[in-house]
Amino acid sequence: MTRKTVFTGTMAFLVVLFSMPLGHALMILMEHYLQPPWLYYAAFSMGAVGLAVTVAGVFVRGDTRQTLFGLFGGLLFWTGWIEFLFVYYAHRFGVEPLRNAAGEIVTKPEYLIMPSSFGFWAMFMLLYLFSVRTGCNFFNYLQRVFFRQSTVRVELKPLARHTALITFMELNLILWTSYLVLLFCYDDHFLGDRHPVTTLVAFGALASSFYMFGRLIRISSWGYAIRYAIPTVIVFWTFVEVIMRWQILHEIWVHPLEYRNEMLIILVAFIVLLGVIIYRSWRRKG
Secondary structure, three states, X not given: OOHHHHHHHHHHHHHHHHHHHHHHHHHHHHHXXXXXXXXXXXXXXXXXXXXXXXHXXXXXXXXXXXXXHHHHHHHHHHHHHHHXXXXXXXXXXXXXXXXXXXXXXXXXXXXXXXHHHHHHHHHHHHHHHHOEOOOOXXXXXXXXXXXXXXXXXXXXXXXXXXXXXXXXXXXXXXXXXXXXXXXXXXXXXXXXXXXXXXXXXXXXXXXXHHHHHHHHOOOOOHHHHHHHHHHHHHHHHHHHHHHHHOOOOOOHHHOOOOOHHHHHHHHHHHHHHHHHHHHHHHHOOO
């Protein structure tokens, strides 16, 4: 670990971290300023742009460039074609939000139906766990465990390496996993947001994020650092989501119009950090 790797890892972490509240705020602002059907037209267009950005990233040169294309393409795709599609169908079929005793909304309708995608998530996990060699340490560990005693020779091979697509899939699958874990934890029919298991998930995520951050600040490559920052941030954000559910922290990004200055500071910091990463990586032709 050197000063250079600490700088690279920290910058990558902060850029991905700031994209989380900005993404939430973008959804809130779209819902505030746009009315159906224009809201859904805009959301569909956003997802299409995200897909196009990701595909374009396959054809650009440089590991960092491809990673950034995959990251921002994935964020737009997730927001436009995944989250807003759940919003559309939840509203179309009149799904009511979950409210607490005071009548406050604690879970929006779209998130109440998102756990129904668990089977599709399991299919992806089956593919990555038993058929694909990835760079994910967690998957590699599970593969060693599952195949250790196997009498059948199983040869795992990586998919064709397109960094933009790898980043895109990494972001979306980890976000999906995080949402499912949290939503099942929050559901009183399974656990509940005050259940000991939910608390264990929250603080386990916090501890894991510290461990992952320790590994992140040993990475010198900008592209690799950003890709490693994605799971690090999402695991950390899992803890943040739980403590906000407990109302220990206030979600200013859910009320961006009430916290304009704070959100502008986050946006400016995000742009500056991203600019520094682009400048330094481009200068190194990465």
